[in-house]
Every structure is written in structure tokens, then in C-alpha cells.
Amino acid sequence: MLEKVAQIFKLQHRNQHLYVMEEKQALAKARYYAMEYVEENRPPLHLRDKVDLGFSLDNRELRIFEIRPVYNDPEIKIESDVARAKYIKSRDIWKVYWKRANGNWEPYRPGGDSEVDDITEFFSLLDEDKYGAFWG
Known part of the structure; x- marks a missing residue:
């Protein structure tokens, strides 16, 4: 009986370890592709003090944003969100959102199936911007 319990515990521990590894791999892949996307889409060097592109990856949430100076103080920079992808660990998927003018995040696709x-599909959606939600 104890042997059977030990086997079940080992299997559960192994599955949980694999589950954590999948999450780490998904987030590492997201960071890599976000860096690549931002570098490919940044404006020319001479314009970056006026507008730039950036990203953050925190708590399974990837944000793409524009960076601009405040209109009356160019030393202060603000981030304007463009898109967000949230990793759902239990389903190994990403949910895609866009930000409305009122500051609320909404599912990207009409009907909510976003x-x-x-993660590479997220960047394809950003490039395509079929509904004009990300870049206007």
C-alpha cells in the first residue's frame, strides 16, 4: 500500500514539475518574441525620443506599449498600452486583449473568443490588426 502511495506521489510530483516547466518555456518564448517584435517595429533611432515601442512581461501577462514624452515636459515619458496577452497556465493558451480609450481592456475578437x-499568433494579430483595435 505504501509503495502504491509513493508511486502516485512521484507521478503527481513529476506532472507538476512538467507543468511548471511548460509555463517557464511559454514565458521565455514570449519574452524572446516580444524582444524580437519590438526591435523589428521600433521607429528609426532619430525618432525614438518622440515615439518608441516597448514591452513588459509580468505575472504571465505580456504588454506591448508605445513610449512618448508628455506634451508639456519632454523629459517625462509615458507608456500607452497597445495590446496585452495573458498566459492561461491551466490551458496552455494566451488570451489577447486591446485597450479601449476609456482604459478598459477588452477581448480582441468580437464575441470574446480571443x-x-x-504567442507567435499574438504577434501576427498585432501585425494584421484586422479590426484596427491595436494601432487605430
Whole structure:
């Protein structure tokens, strides 16, 4: 009986370890592709003090944003959100959101089905911007 319990515990521990590894890999992949996307889409060097592109990845949430100076004080920079992808660990998917003018995040696709299986699909949606939600 104890042997059986030990086997079950080992299996559960192994599955949980794999589950954590999948999450780490998904987030590492997201960071890599976000860096690549930002570098490919940043404005030319001479314009970056006026407008730039950045990203953050915190708590399974990837944000893409524009960076601009405040209109009356160019030394102060503000971030304006463009898009967000949230990793859902239990389903190994990403939910995609866009930000309304009122500051609320909304699912990207009409009807709320805003899930992608791979983070690269998120960046494809950003490029395509079929509904004009991200870039206007």
C-alpha cells in the first residue's frame, strides 16, 4: 500500500514539475518574441525620443506599449498600452486583449473568443490588426 502511495506521489510530483516547466518555456518564448517584435517595429533611432515601442512581461501577462514624452515636459515619458496577452497556465493558451480609450481592456475578437495557442499568433494579430483595435 505504501509503495502504491509513493508511486502516485512521484507521478503527481513529476506532472507538476512538467507543468511548471511548460509555463517557464511559454514565458521565455514570449519574452524572446516580444524582444524580437519590438526591435523589428521600433521607429528609426532619430525618432525614438518622440515615439518608441516597448514591452513588459509580468505575472504571465505580456504588454506591448508605445513610449512618448508628455506634451508639456519632454523629459517625462509615458507608456500607452497597445495590446496585452495573458498566459492561461491551466490551458496552455494566451488570451489577447486591446485597450479601449476609456482604459478598459477588452477581448480582441468580437464575441470574446480571443485565444491563441501560441504567442507567435499574438504577434501576427498585432501585425494584421484586422479590426484596427491595436494601432487605430
